[in-house]
Amino acid sequence: MSRLKRRTALALSMTAGLALVAAGCGGGDDESAGLPADQETVAGDGTGSPPAGGDGVRLGILGQCEGPFGGFHEDVVGGATLAMTQFAGATPGSSTTALDGFTGAEVAGTPIELVGIGCGDDTADRILQEVRRLVEQLGANVIIGPLSGDEGIAIAEYAKANPELTVLAGISGSQEQTLQVQAPNYFRFYGDGAxxxxxxxxxxxxxxxxxxxxxxxxxxxxxxxxxxxxxxxxxxxxxxxxxxxxxxxxxxxxxxxxxxxxxxxxxxxxxxxxxxxxxxxxxxxxxxxxxxxxxxxxxxxxxxxxxxxxxxxxxxxxxxxxxxATLPGDVQTPEIENYLAAADETWETIPGALSGNEPAPPSVAAAFGFFYGYYTAGVALVEALDAVGGDMSDLDAFHEAISGLTLDLPYGDISLDENRSGVVDxxxxxxxxxxxxxxxxxxxxxxxxxxxxxxxxxxxxxxxxxxxxxxxxxxxxxxxxxxxxxxxxxxxx
Known part of the structure; x- marks a missing residue:
């Protein structure tokens, strides 16, 4: 029960944030990724494949800024950014939005560079366009995301066809992406819709x-x-x-x-x-x-x-x-209070979905599962890098390290099953x-x-x-x- 008691419940007040939101990103250029100018272009090797793993982490985040869940774009980028800020020494690019990314992240001497943020719209075609831009044009070798069901299946298939890539799913809740596709380089640290x-x-x-x-x-x-x-x-x-x-x-x-x-x-x-x-x-x-x-x-x-x-x-x-991904209700624990406080210390405000995409305390976004799913993926990336001493040159060892993680998280421990999918309360x-x-x-x-x-x-x-x-x-x-x-x-x- 020690694991179960590390939980809280948070009254979820999803209001106008569930409305269709398409602000802050586009589909096909670097500026649309929401990064500061000095991060907009990181070239790959021109071969259409992610660079070798030994050169550090070039991270791409797959969000969704259009479509039925477009209002959560700020939230999901915020989740990954908070993990980098808490555990990899990163500095957020802005105090009022997560979409400006972060700089300065490093684990065991290995830098984590954010090369781009993808803009999905809940369709497989669009998210494949965005992951190809991040990987094949901007040189990402690690992806966090995507957000939604059909997107997850498409990205799992893409990962299976590109074994040099590492994907830590964001919060996509379809079952097939892990149970049927079974890509050895695709990892999901949360449950599915069932x-x-x-x-x-x-x-x-x-x-x-x-x-x-x-x-x-x-x-x-x-x-x-x-x-x-x-x-x-x-x-x-x-x-x-x-x-x-x-x-x-x-x-x-x-x-x-x-x-x-x-x-x-x-x-x-x-x-x-x-x-x-x-x-x-x-x-x-x-x-x-x-x-x-x-x-x-x-x-x-x-x-x-x-x-x-x-x-x-x-x-x-x-x-x-x-x-x-987070527990609703009224249970309060020090672990969750610290997690929410860390979000409020990282930014002054975030215009997340639960606040109607208007500026609000970052803890409002952090309390809901869209933000938290991307946060757990970021924590997994940091812990796996630490487990291999920052050396990604042996991807099999790196992926084995991810598969063997049991994350001690604010809302309870998460481990992976044999298909690299979360076992959760x-x-x-x-x-x-x-x-x-x-x-x-x-x-x-x-x-x-x-x-x-x-x-x-x-x-x-x-x-x-x-x-x-x-x-x-x-x-x-x-x-x-x-x-x-x-x-x-x-x-x-």
């Missing part, structure tokens, strides 16, 4: 009495993976999924998809894995078509948060929420009304040590999560009935 919903179906069926549920999820790899975890969990304990609806990512009018869902008197509950700009829009469409929300009839993945109450009203209270929470009538997020349980096989549900030989997979089947899961309750912010073990 992992983050472990235990939620068990809680809703056995504690809240849900027997039937309708699922609505974005029709792309992360939405599929997130829904797959919930479906596998809910059905394993005897629940029934009556319908599955998959609107395309980036949908603006959800009315036709809401019409496909059963009415509230025909099902015990609804599970939502609609993210980005779609979370609020889809719920508003539900209210227009089905009537007012009853919070305890709804559950969602990481995009359910107290900020929804600002648009939908307090009726969202009662909804259950799956986990993410999952925090489940609920939206509740506090004493002042505000909607806040409260931790209700912790599911420890979940890996991407999901108790044997998924493997390299099973289909990728999709519209029809997994089937709704009862099975034994190791955490059924074994989640650790959290009461008033304290794990009960």
């Amino acid at each position: 992992i983050w919903n472990a235990g939620l179906g068990d809680l809703l069926h056995n504690q809240e009495g849900w027997d039937t549920v309708a699922v609505i999820a974005d029709d792309y790899s992360f939405g599929h993976t997130s829904a797959a975890g919930f479906i596998a969990d809910f059905c394993a304990v005897g629940g029934e999924v009556t319908s599955r609806v998959f609107p395309p990512l980036g949908t603006t009018d959800y009315s036709s998809y809401i019409a496909q869902l059963p009415n509230p008197d025909e099902v015990d509950g609804y599970f939502w894995a609609v993210g980005g700009t779609g979370t609020q829009a889809s719920l508003e469409a539900f209210v227009n078509a089905k009537g007012d929300l009853t919070g305890d009839q709804h559950a969602g993945n990481l995009f359910f948060n107290p900020g929804l109450a600002q648009a939908l009203g307090p009726d969202i209270a009662g909804a259950y929420v799956g986990g993410f 999952v925090g489940l929470s609920r939206l509740v009304l506090d004493e002042s009538g505000e909607v806040v997020q409260e931790t209700v349980a912790i599911v420890p040590g979940v890996d991407q096989t999901f108790g044997g549900t998924f493997s390299p030989d099973t289909p990728s999560p999709g519209r029809d997979f997994p089937a709704c089947e009862e099975r034994d899961l190791p955490w059924e009935g074994n989640a650790i309750p959290v009461v008033d912010g304290v794990p009960q073990s």
